[in-house]
Amino acid sequence: MPSPHPPALTPGYRSSLLRAPARPPVALQAEDGGLPFAPLGALDHDLLRNAAQPGGRPIGERLLVHGFVRDTGGRPLPGVLIELWQANAGGRYRHPRDGYEATPLDPNFGGAGRTLTDRDGRYHFMTVKPGPYPWRNGPDAGWRPAHLHFSLIGPRWGRRLVTQMYFEGDPLIAACPIVATLPTDEGRRALIAQQDPDAFVAHDHRAYRFDLVLK
Numbered sequence: 700m701p702s703p704h705p706p707a708l709t710p711g712y713r714s715s716l717l718r719a720p721a722r723p724p725v726a727l728q729a730e731d732g733g734l735p736f737a738p739l740g741a742l743d744h745d746l747l748r749n750a751a752q753p754g755g756r757p758i759g760e761r762l763l764v765h766g767f768v769r770d771t772g773g774r775p776l777p778g779v780l781i782e783l784w785q786a787n788a789g790g791r792y793r794h795p796r797d798g799y800e801a802t803p804l805d806p807n808f809g810g811a812g813r814t815l816t817d818r819d820g821r822y823h824f825m826t827v828k829p830g831p832y833p834w835r836n837g838p839d840a841g842w843r844p845a846h847l848h849f850s851l852i853g854p855r856w857g858r859r860l861v862t863q864m865y866f867e868g869d870p871l872i873a874a875c876p877i878v879a880t881l882p883t884d885e886g887r888r889a890l891i892a893q894q895d896p897d898a899f900v901a902h903d904h905r906a907y908r909f910d911l912v913l914k
């Protein structure tokens with residue numbers, strides 16, 4: 700069965716020319732040992748509040764993003780550190796190289812959060828739906844579909860997954876050169892979160908379900 704993962708070097712996504720490793724990977728000798736990281740704060744998972752000014756709230760459609768992290772055998776993985784980063788509702792990042800001038804930064808939105816999976820492998824974030832943004836892919840210009848960046852580490856050092864989540868129904872997904880680096884339809888589908896009408900938060904929130912698998 701073909702791997703659903705993108706190869707590291709995919710020239711159609713130009714940044715991979717510089718980012719792809721030029722040498723074979725080094726095998727980890729010992730994978731044991733916990734993951735050292737600063738203790739989580741009570742609002743780390745809540746991007747609606749974790750960078751807001753006193754009394755302020757970010758602009759944008761409210762989202763609950765939730766799901767399970769499991770291993771390839773379907774067993775839930777507790778204690779996985781999940782980090783999330785994203786653009787604001789207008790498609791802007793708090794990053795010095797973000798020069799998108801069409802929309803401002805949101806003083807009440809930092810665009811980053813983190814959480815740990817619970818004992819059932821479950822996680823959730825509260826956030827806003829990110830806007831699409833323009834980007835250069837070599838000589839080409841295009842639009843990134845709305846997306847959330849995810850990094851998962853754990854429960855041991857050697858298990859790391861960096862990926863992106865997309866939103867069902869977004870017409871930009873089909874035209875995205877980064878999404879196109881995934882070699883299979885199955886892999887592409889796995890990155891598209893579906894709306895979850897059963898996970899009701901409030902009348903003005905939408906819920907999306909996004910499950911992840913760590914090798």
Ligand SMILES: [Fe+2]
Nearest residue numbers: 786843846848
């Ligand atoms: Fe991005």
